[in-house]
Amino acid sequence: DADVTQTPRNRITKTGKRIMLECSQTKGHDRMYWYRQDPGLGLQLIYYSFDVKDINKGEISDGYSVSRQAQAKFSLSLESAIPNQTALYFCATSSSGSSYNEQFFGPGTRLTVL
Amino acid sequence: RKEVEQDPGPFNVPEGATVAFNCTYSNSASQSFFWYRQDCRKEPKLLMSVYSSGNEDGRFTAQLNRASQYISLLIRDSKLSDSATYLCVVLRYSNSGYALNFGKGTSLLVTP
Numbered sequence: 001d002a003d004v005t006q007t008p009r010n011r012i013t014k015t016g017k018r019i020m021l022e023c024s025q026t027k028g029h030d031r032m033y034w035y036r037q038d039p040g041l042g043l044q045l046i047y048y049s050f051d052v053k054d055i056n057k058g059e060i061s062d063g064y065s066v067s068r069q070a071q072a073k074f075s076l077s078l079e080s081a082i083p084n085q086t087a088l089y090f091c092a093t094s095s096s097g098s099s100y101n102e103q104f105f106g107p108g109t110r111l112t113v114l
Numbered sequence: 115r116k117e118v119e120q121d122p123g124p125f126n127v128p129e130g131a132t133v134a135f136n137c138t139y140s141n142s143a144s145q146s147f148f149w150y151r152q153d154c155r156k157e158p159k160l161l162m163s164v165y166s167s168g169n170e171d172g173r174f175t176a177q178l179n180r181a182s183q184y185i186s187l188l189i190r191d192s193k194l195s196d197s198a199t200y201l202c203v204v205l206r207y208s209n210s211g212y213a214l215n216f217g218k219g220t221s222l223l224v225t226p
Contacts, residue, residue, distance in 0.1 A: 033214075042118070042201070042216035043158070056212070090157055100146045101205060103214065105157035 003027045004106035006091050012112045019078045021109050023091030031094045032074035036087040081113040118204050120217035131192050135220045137185045137202030146205040149187045151198045192224045
């Protein structure tokens with residue numbers, strides 16, 4: 001079984017719709033992250049959470065919101081999707097107990113906004 | 115200047131060849147360094163963390179030069195299965211928060 005799972009894996013939606021992407025992990029990690037990846041670009045951090053009561057904006061948080069429902073769950077919402085939010089979205093986890101804070105990624109959600 | 119820069123490639127090499135990738139980072143306060151591998155349309159997977167003294171894992175060797183702010187990855191005896199994009203990743207904590215910066219990746223194609 002995958003340690004970090006994301007649902008849905010693929011989603012096509014229309015401009016203006018509200019979308020939620022979900023992430024769950026069984027690694028027991030306390031830290032979770034959401035990234036987006038566009039073709040030819042590096043991954044960009046949207047939001048991150050170091051524990052259940054901690055939410056922080058990343059470099060491209062505008063147009064997104066998150067919820068950390070439990071240590072194992074971190075969801076990303078697009079309140080009103082727009083076409084330039086079409087991208088590959090990754091959830092990642094890491095442990096504060098790790099010296100190097102290596103991150104482990106979920107399989108990704110491919111989102112298309114028409 | 116981008117915080118992490120890599121040569122995008124592609125690097126086309128024959129099986130068995132040795133290939134080296136370099137990466138530079140702009141912020142001297144960066145604290146941790148990694149190489150990830152990403153296959154097409156898949157998630158990045160941690161290849162190795164890069165330690166200050168350099169480290170080796172099988173055919174892979176990573177080096178860090180803090181003075182020059184660059185990181186390298188050496189792959190010996192390339193296999194067809196090494197074909198992928200290799201991402202250089204740099205972590206920095208600061209008063210303004212946490213930043214994990216990804217390079218755009220270097221593409222490697224190993225041919226028979």
